[in-house]
Amino acid sequence: MNMDLDARPGWLSSGDLESARERLPILYVDVVPVRVDNRGLVTHVGLLLRAMPDGSISRALVSGRVLYAERVRDAVVRHIEKDLGTLALPRLAPSPHPFTVNEYFPDPVVTGLHDPRQHAVALAFVVPCDGTCEPSQGALEFSWLTPAECASEAVRAEMTGGQDRVVMAALAHVGALP
Amino acid sequence: MNMDLDARPGWLSSGDLESARERLPILYVDVVPVRVDNRGLVTHVGLLLRAMPDGSISRALVSGRVLYAERVRDAVVRHIEKDLGTLALPRLAPSPHPFTVNEYFPDPVVTGLHDPRQHAVALAFVVPCDGTCEPSQGALEFSWLTPAECASEAVRAEMTGGQDRVVMAALAHVGALP
Amino acid sequence: MNMDLDARPGWLSSGDLESARERLPILYVDVVPVRVDNRGLVTHVGLLLRAMPDGSISRALVSGRVLYAERVRDAVVRHIEKDLGTLALPRLAPSPHPFTVNEYFPDPVVTGLHDPRQHAVALAFVVPCDGTCEPSQGALEFSWLTPAECASEAVRAEMTGGQDRVVMAALAHVGALP
Amino acid sequence: MNMDLDARPGWLSSGDLESARERLPILYVDVVPVRVDNRGLVTHVGLLLRAMPDGSISRALVSGRVLYAERVRDAVVRHIEKDLGTLALPRLAPSPHPFTVNEYFPDPVVTGLHDPRQHAVALAFVVPCDGTCEPSQGALEFSWLTPAECASEAVRAEMTGGQDRVVMAALAHVGALP
Numbered sequence: 001m002n003m004d005l006d007a008r009p010g011w012l013s014s015g016d017l018e019s020a021r022e023r024l025p026i027l028y029v030d031v032v033p034v035r036v037d038n039r040g041l042v043t044h045v046g047l048l049l050r051a052m053p054d055g056s057i058s059r060a061l062v063s064g065r066v067l068y069a070e071r072v073r074d075a076v077v078r079h080i081e082k083d084l085g086t087l088a089l090p091r092l093a094p095s096p097h098p099f100t101v102n103e104y105f106p107d108p109v110v111t112g113l114h115d116p117r118q119h120a121v122a123l124a125f126v127v128p129c130d131g132t133c134e135p136s137q138g139a140l141e142f143s144w145l146t147p148a149e150c151a152s153e154a155v156r157a158e159m160t161g162g163q164d165r166v167v168m169a170a171l172a173h174v175g176a177l178p
Numbered sequence: 179m180n181m182d183l184d185a186r187p188g189w190l191s192s193g194d195l196e197s198a199r200e201r202l203p204i205l206y207v208d209v210v211p212v213r214v215d216n217r218g219l220v221t222h223v224g225l226l227l228r229a230m231p232d233g234s235i236s237r238a239l240v241s242g243r244v245l246y247a248e249r250v251r252d253a254v255v256r257h258i259e260k261d262l263g264t265l266a267l268p269r270l271a272p273s274p275h276p277f278t279v280n281e282y283f284p285d286p287v288v289t290g291l292h293d294p295r296q297h298a299v300a301l302a303f304v305v306p307c308d309g310t311c312e313p314s315q316g317a318l319e320f321s322w323l324t325p326a327e328c329a330s331e332a333v334r335a336e337m338t339g340g341q342d343r344v345v346m347a348a349l350a351h352v353g354a355l356p
Numbered sequence: 357m358n359m360d361l362d363a364r365p366g367w368l369s370s371g372d373l374e375s376a377r378e379r380l381p382i383l384y385v386d387v388v389p390v391r392v393d394n395r396g397l398v399t400h401v402g403l404l405l406r407a408m409p410d411g412s413i414s415r416a417l418v419s420g421r422v423l424y425a426e427r428v429r430d431a432v433v434r435h436i437e438k439d440l441g442t443l444a445l446p447r448l449a450p451s452p453h454p455f456t457v458n459e460y461f462p463d464p465v466v467t468g469l470h471d472p473r474q475h476a477v478a479l480a481f482v483v484p485c486d487g488t489c490e491p492s493q494g495a496l497e498f499s500w501l502t503p504a505e506c507a508s509e510a511v512r513a514e515m516t517g518g519q520d521r522v523v524m525a526a527l528a529h530v531g532a533l534p
Numbered sequence: 535m536n537m538d539l540d541a542r543p544g545w546l547s548s549g550d551l552e553s554a555r556e557r558l559p560i561l562y563v564d565v566v567p568v569r570v571d572n573r574g575l576v577t578h579v580g581l582l583l584r585a586m587p588d589g590s591i592s593r594a595l596v597s598g599r600v601l602y603a604e605r606v607r608d609a610v611v612r613h614i615e616k617d618l619g620t621l622a623l624p625r626l627a628p629s630p631h632p633f634t635v636n637e638y639f640p641d642p643v644v645t646g647l648h649d650p651r652q653h654a655v656a657l658a659f660v661v662p663c664d665g666t667c668e669p670s671q672g673a674l675e676f677s678w679l680t681p682a683e684c685a686s687e688a689v690r691a692e693m694t695g696g697q698d699r700v701v702m703a704a705l706a707h708v709g710a711l712p
Binding site: 016020022023024025026027066067068069070071072096097098099100101103105106107110111119121123 | 428462
C-alpha cells in the first residue's frame with residue numbers, strides 16, 4: 001500500500017495520521033485492475049511497480065486509504081485515478097461487496113499480510129478498466145500480466161507484504177486461477 | 179421464467195424437455211438488468227411485462243435455461259439479447275458468482291419460489307445494461323423502475339412465482355433497498 | 357451502533373477517540389445473530405432493544421468497533437459476547453467475507469445509513485448463535501424474531517439509523533425474505 | 535465427481551440419466567469439507583481418494599448430483615453423509631450462496647474443469663464438519679490436509695479434472711492460501 005499524504009483541509013495531517021496509525025485500524029481499499037474480454041472474462045491483471053513501505057521495489061496493487069466522509073466506491077475511483085491516471089475508465093460493480101477483506105498487521109505472522117506502518121483493513125475489489133492505464137504519482141511502471149504470469153513463482157516473488165496472495169485470491173474469485 | 183423452446187439440433191426437443199422436466203432440476207439463469215450511474219450505483223431496475231407459465235400477465239425478470247455445452251455467462255448474454263434485444267450492451271462481471279441461487283419448485287411452499295412446470299435452479303445475476311433495451315420475443319413491455327418503485331407493494335404485487343423476492347434480494351445485494 | 361468506550365491501555369482514550377471520529381472513517385462490525393435449524397436455514401433473527409446514539413430507544417444489531425491489532429473475526433466474537441453474553445456460542449463462518457459493507461455517515465442522506473457521531477464503515481456478518489443469548493452491558497432486552505416479524509413495518513419502524521435495511525439485506529442474503 | 539446411480543423410484547433410471555447427460559447441463563454440488571478452530575479459521579481441508587470417471591485414482595472433493603425436488607442444501611448434506619458417513623456433522627451456512635460455480639465440460643479446454651461423462655454445473659460450498667469423517671461407498675481413503683499441503687504441487691498433481699483449482703479457490707475464499 002502506498003503512502004497517502006492527503007493534505008486537503010479537514011482531513012488528517014501527516015502527524016495526526018501517524019498518531020492514529022498507532023491506535024486505530026485504518027480503512028483501505030485494495031484494487032486489482034483487470035482487462036476483460038467482451039464476455040467479462042479476465043484476460044489480464046494490472047500490477048504497479050513501486051517503492052513499498054518496507055523499502056523494497058515491488059509489484060503492487062492499487063491501494064490507499066478511505067478518507068473521512070468519503071464513500072468506499074469513491075475511494076476506489078480516486079485511487080485508480082491517482083495511480084493509473086484519469087483515462088483508466090474503471091467500471092465499478094453495482095454491489096459494494098468486496099471479494100475479500102485483507103487484514104494487514106505490523107506483525108507479519110498474524111495473517112501473513114504485512115504493513116510495517118499500521119494495522120490496515122483493506123476492502124478488496126476487482127475492477128475492470130477499459131481505458132489507458134499509465135503509472136502516475138510515484139509508481140515506476142504499470143504492466144498488464146496474464147493470469148498465468150501473475151500466478152507464476154517469479155511474479156509472486158516480486159510482491160511483498162503478502163500481496164501475491166491477494167492477487168491469487170482475486171484470480172480465484174474471477175475463475176482465472178491457472 | 180419464460181418458455182424456452184430452443185429448437186437447435188443437438189439440444190432437447192420439446193417432448194424430451196418435458197420429460198426431463200419431470201425428472202431433473204433444470205439449470206436456469208435469472209437476470210436483473212440495471213442502469214447504473216458513473217460510479218456504478220444502481221439507479222433503475224428493468225422489468226419485463228409478460229405472459230407467465232401460471233397464465234398471469236406479470237412483471238418478470240429476464241430468465242431462461244442454460245443449454246447443453248453452454249457456459250453460464252453465455253446463457254446470461256443470450257437471454258438478455260433474446261428478451262431485450264441485441265443493443266442492450268450487457269456488462270457481465272468478471273466473477274462467475276451469482277448473487278443468489280433461486281430454487282423454484284412445482285410445489286409453491288418449499289421455498290416460496292414457484293414454477294408450475296418444473297424444478298428449476300436459477301443462478302441470479304445483476305447485470306448493468308448501458309444500451310437500448312426493448313422487449314422482444316413475446317414480452318409485452320419493458321420498463322426501467324427506480325429501486326423505490328420496485329420495492330413498492332404495488333409493483334411487488336405485479337410479480338408472480340416469488341420473483342418479487344428475487345428483485346428485493348437484488349436490491350439488497352447492490353445496497354439499493356429503500 | 358453502541359458506545360464502545362474501551363479503556364484497555366494502548367487503545368484510544370475517549371478524548372482521542374472523539375478526535376479520530378472527526379477525521380477518519382472508523383471500522384466497525386455489524387452482526388446479525390440468527391438461530392438456524394439443523395439444515396442451516398434461518399428460523400429467527402436476534403435484535404437488541406437499546407438506547408441509541410440518537411437518543412431513541414430502538415431495536416438494534418450487535419455492533420461495535422474493531423480495535424487496533426484486533427482481527428475482524430475476533431471483534432465479531434468480542435461484540436457478541438459483550439452484548440449477548442459468553443454463552444451465546446457464535447459460530448463464525450470460515451470465510452472472512454462480509455455479506456455487505458454498511459457505510460454510516462453523520463449526514464443521513466449520503467447512504468441512508470446514519471450515525472450522528474461519526475463516519476463508520478461496518479463489515480456486516482450473519483452469525484448463527486446456538487447458545488443462550490442474554491442482553492448485557494446496557495441493552496434493555498434481546499428478542500428472537502421470525503424473518504416475517506423482522507420484515508414487518510412495525511418492527512422496521514422500531515429501528516433507527518437505517519438498520520432496518522441492514523436486517524432486510526441480511527434476510528435477503530440468507531434467502532429468508534418473506 | 536463420483537458416479538451417482540440413484541435408484542429411488544421417481545428419479546432418473548441409469549439409462550435415462552445417460553440420455554439426459556447428452557442433452558442438458560446436470561446440476562451438481564461440490565463440497566470442500568473443512569476443520570475449523572474455535573474462531574472459525576480453517577485448519578484442515580478434507581480430500582477423498584477415489585476412482586474417478588477418467589479411470590485414475592485421485593484425490594477428490596465430495597461431489598454429486600442434485601436430485602429432482604431436492605433442495606440444494608439437502609443435496610449437500612446427502613452427499614456429505616454418503617461420502618463421509620452420518621457422523622460427519624456438517625454445519626451448513628445460513629446463506630445459499632456458493633463460493634463459486636464450477637462448470638465441468640466434456641471438452642477439457644472450455645474452462646479447464648473436465649468431466650468426460652457430461653456437462654455438469656456444480657455449486658461449490660466450503661462446509662465445516664465437526665464430527666467423524668470416514669470414507670464410505672467406494673472411496674478408498676479420506677484425509678485431512680493442511681492448507682499448505684493442499685496447495686502443494688505434490689497434492690495438486692494428485693487431483694484430476696481441474697479439482698485442484700477448486701480447492702485453491704476454496705482456500706482463497708476462506709483466506710487460507712499459503
